[in-house]
Amino acid sequence: MKLYRAHVLVCGGAGCISSGCKAVLDRFTEEIKAHNLEDEVHVVETGCIGTCDLGPVIVVYPEGVFYKEVTPDDVKEIVEEHLIKGRFVTRLLYERPVSGGQIPYYDEIDFFRKQKRIALRNVGMINPEAIEEYIARDGYFALGKVLTKYTPEQVIQEIKDSGLRGRGGAGFPTGLKWEFTKNAPGEVKYVVCNADEGDPGAFMDRSVLEGDPHSVIEAMAIAGYAIGANQGYVYVRAEYPLAVQRLANAIEKARAFGMLGKNILGTDFSFDLEIRVGAGAFVCGEETALLASIEGKRGEPRPKPPFPASEGLWGKPTLINNVETFANIPAIINYGAEWFRQIGTKNSPGTKVFALAGKVNNTGLVEVPMGVTLREIIFELGGGIPNNKRFKAAQTGGPSGGCLTEKHLDQPIDYESLVAAGSMMGSGGLIVMDEDNCMVDVARFFLEFTQDESCGKCTPCRIGTKRMLEILTRITQGKGEEKDLELLEELAKTIKITALCGLGQSAPNPVLSTIQNFRDEYLAHIRDKKCPAKVCRALLHYSVNSEVCRGCGICARECPEKAISGERKKPYFINQDVCIKCGVCAEKCPFDAISLS
Known part of the structure; x- marks a missing residue:
């Protein structure tokens, strides 16, 4: 095996690919060859390093120097200065050193310092298409360990003792789910990985599959051994082509290395995997709808019980966990249940991966111990709110979750x-909002999403969410009445207890939480016909400040509806009956004479 004096890790996650990392990677290969450094420097395309808004990003080892927003034109300078002369390119550093200060390395940067990476332990550190790099970081050691030293019952007990809870929704104890499936009668059983990650702003599972697919493969094989299954399926949404490609490559490599297929590692245990690509239906994130889709049926949920653990895929006992849950399994087997329990809180051991998005300086993927506060995530890892705006709320759990406010900033997250x-908790989406977000519009957005994605099978979800959306839309248009709030709450509570599946039951959550925490904002829309955040277009009012207006006429020329009139060198006037609230006049006015209220 060749030894290199330096490794250049180029982020190859979907976010960095969209910002041009492939061109950066190619330029590195060219420059390394041009300077005859092929035997000294190894260039690696990794999965997502985490800082999604700073791409393309690279990390140079052994120092661990982190460069951001690297362009192909920067590569030659990095090669000649850093790799040849040993001098860092300070203008590209994530955090520049103060005068005479130490350069902050990868694990010393605010974004990474408080992270504890278990599910993401290899993401951004290895080439996801090289099984050798996974094996070099103890990959498949856990599988070998359980096949040679553990009985299936001992594997399940280890997972139960760890306290690992499902990372895809309500947090059901993983070991218990494994035990239920093992004890269910039947010779044929299945293992299924739910990678149908459809929450707006969520990309945790996608990043694991793109950056460390072997961790999921290994975990599913361990689960198969534990419950007595010989076949597994990974259900991935079609919108994740890179994840599908890298997972397919990893499955092929695992078979070639004897980690999948017949008589794994020379034992009498056999297990194999297939990929099923979903068509993008949000409801297929619900486990029974997902199973129906794998079977080739329409993706619709069914009543429970029976639960999949006793009657799942093709009527056989089936274990279903999501990507992040599986990604924790090899580490728990390698280091032990007690090690895992020392991380996080008593009732929520371990870590949680969050997709940090919205109004925050550092967006991206973070993995933190359970029990950290919202303040730590947003203001330390996330770097706070841009432009010194005031924090308003954070939506956790996606369309199924609710809003946390300032009073929740110091509350431990579990x-x-x-x-x-x-x-x-949900799957881990965390969208940060500031003073410029309208919470009524936020509730309308999430409800519009879930209503549009409703499979339509049950009346409460199909019709109830439609009625709720109509009421919210009226309120954002200034046509709401105070009695609408009572009606919204009544509909929401009815849907929660009568909808067929968990997605329908949780659909009203954003509405209930915003009414509870921002009732005054709803009342402003209803009573005053105003949107305090100036977001709801129908409630906006553009007017010309006569003391500032120079009478240049630009606003009148640019107005698409010809709603502005006046004489040159005199204040102009906006006809409110014609104005469509598009904001073009305010955008184009060179004197800031257009007021918005």
Whole structure:
């Protein structure tokens, strides 16, 4: 095996690919060859490093120097200065050193310092298409360990003792789910990985499959051994082509290395995997709808019980976990249940991966111990709110979750705390909002998403969410009445207890939490016909400040509806009956004479 004096890790996650990392990677290969450094420097395309808004990003080892927003034109300078002369290119550093200060390396940067990476332990560190690099970081050691030293019952007990809870929704104990499936009668059983990640702003599972697919493959094989299954399926949404490609490559390599297929590692255990690509239906994230889709049927949920653990895929006992849950399994087997339990909180051990998005300086993927506060995630890892705006709320759990407010900033984040606050963990989406976000419009957005994605099978979800959306739309248009709030709450509570599946039951959560925490904002829309955040277009009012207007006429020329009139060198006037609230006049006015209220 060749030894290199330096490794250049180029982020190859979907975010960095969209910002041009492939061109940066190609330029590195060219420059390394041009300077005859092929035997000294190894260039690696990795998965997502985490800082999604700074791409393309690279990390140079052994120092761990982190460069951001690298362009192909920067590569020659990095090669000649850093790799040849040993001098860092300070203008590209993530954090520049203060005068005479130490350069902050990868794990010393604010974004990474408080992270504890278990599910993401290899993401951004290895080439996801090289099984050798996974094996070099103890990959498939856990599988070998359980096949040679553990009984299936001992594997399940280890997972139970770890306290690992499902990372895709309500947090059901993983070991218990494994035990239920093992004990279910039947000779044929299945293992299924739910990678149908459809929440707006969520990309945790996608990043694991893109950056460390072997961790999921290994975990599914371990699960197969534990419950007595010989076949597994990974259900991935079609919108994740890179994840599908890298997962398919990893499955092929795992078979070639004897980690999948017949008689794995020379034992009498056989297990194999297939990929099923979903068509993008949000409801297929619900486990029974997902199973129906794998079977080739329409993706619709069914009543439970029976639960998939006893009657799942093709009527056989089936274990279903999501990507992040599986990604924790090899580490738990390698280091032990007690090690895992020392991380996080008593009732929520371990870590959680969050997709940090919205109004925050550092967006991206973070993995933190359970029990950290919202303040730590947003203001330390996330770097705070841009432009010194005021924090307003954070939506956790996607369309199924709720809003956390300023009063929740110092509350530990774990399963029970989030539910008590009117939200939920969900898969891990975390969208930050500032003073410029309208919470009524936020509730309308999430409800519009879930209503559009409703499979339509049950009346409460199909019709109930439609009625709720109509009411919210009226309120954002200034046509709401105070009695609408009572009606919204009544509909929401009815849907929660009568909808067929978990997605329908949780659809009203954003509405309930915003009414609870921002009732005054709803009342402003209803009573005053005003949107305090100046977001709801129908409630905006553009007017010309006569004291500032120079009478240049630019606003009148640019107005698409010809709603502005006046004489040159005199203040102009906006006809409110014609104005469509598009904001073009305010955008084009060179004197800031257009007021918005």
